[in-house]
Amino acid sequence: MPYDEIGDLRFFISLVDAGSLSAGARSLGTSPAAASRRLSRLETRLGSTLVIRNTRHFGLSETGRLYYERALTIVAEIDQLEEEISSSTQAPRGTLSIGAPVELGRRQIAPFIEAFSAKHPRLMINLALAPEGNYDFNDYLDVVLRLGLPETPGAVVTRLASTMRVLCASPTYIARRSMPAHPRDIPKHDCLCLRKNKTMALLNKWVIGNETETDVVMVEPRLSTTNAEIIHDWALSGQGIAYKLLCDVYQDLEEGKLVRILPDLQGEKIDLYAVLPTRQHTRASVRAFLSDLRPYIRTAGFL
Structure with a gap:
């Protein structure tokens, strides 16, 4: 034999x-x-x-x-x-498993996958969502999208684009409480803050500035949560000012559902990375996914 x-x-x-x-x-x-x-x-x-x-x-x-x-x-x-x-002769096929942060995944990646799937009907796509895109490749994912530089040992990391945090609130909140004119006005307002999932640590230091001057604003939130989507919903319903990623709120800003506060200033810059396990070379389906994703996200609140 x-x-x-x-x-x-x-x-x-x-x-x-x-x-x-x-x-x-x-x-x-x-x-x-x-x-x-x-x-x-x-x-x-x-x-x-x-x-x-x-x-x-x-x-x-x-x-x-x-x-x-x-x-x-x-x-x-x-x-x-x-x-x-x-x-070189066939369209991507088989299974493609993708991990992404919850809000980015639901608002941006899920709609993109719909269009990508229609373009590649022989590909079965799985989307897994987790807070901040924290995954282990033992979860059998082909690619993980993550905001912020990952710490996965030995992984292949590719920077896709950048976004930034912005201050925003609903028009009803602004009409009720007025528009802040300076970063030092922010702590006087109702603020909406994230907490870390495991420790419940409060993320209440908001960096806002420009190329020449930066302020670190400490806020005491009226409402806080470990879920970024809840912060988004509270901002839409007029509960206060949120410090959100532009990629999460850009559509609401365009449609007037949210208003950018201090639009000449910007918050922290955050990079979006694609993380791939080292044990596999990039398959055709992953290459096609990332190739189509790059131009898409640059029209969706990324720089």
Whole structure:
């Protein structure tokens, strides 16, 4: 029987990623006994023990670690080669899983995905939303969109665009409380603040300024929440002044549902990044997604 070297590489990667023979067998759709026999044949062919295993332990030998790391590289290069060849003649297909922050994902990325999906009907797209786009690639995502530089070890990071925070409120609030004329007027108003999800720490230091002068305004909020969309809703309903990302409120500003406060000044600049795991080369579907996303977001509150 001829050896299937590439198949063995993929088999071993799946086995190690699963963490045990039984879990690896499940992921491969086979039995633990069959997986064990295949691993033994592979070790016999290589003349080396790859996995140190007993009833309680499943770990890589030094040779197994080397084989696993090289296997990742080889399989990724083969996948990349096949993807490049097929993508030159075929439209993106298969599954594409995307992670994004909640508000950006719902207001911007979800509508974009509708149009992108219509353009690529052979592609099945999954959108996962989490606060601030905090994901681990163990969530099996192909690309994560994140506001602010991520700290994912070893990930491939691409900057897509920038946005900024702006002060805004509804016309009804401005009519009731007047328009602030200076950053020092902001603390006198009803303010709406975010809190961090896990610690409930209050994010009440608002940076606002221009190229020559910047103020850090400390506010005491009348209302606060851990959810950015609730801040948005409160601002729309006239509850106070919000310090929002332009990409989240640009449409409401254009439609007059919100009013920009101190429009000659701007808040913190925030970059939008695409984060990809290092273990895979960029597939055709990911390349197509990011290629179409770049021009779209630059008309949607990004700079």
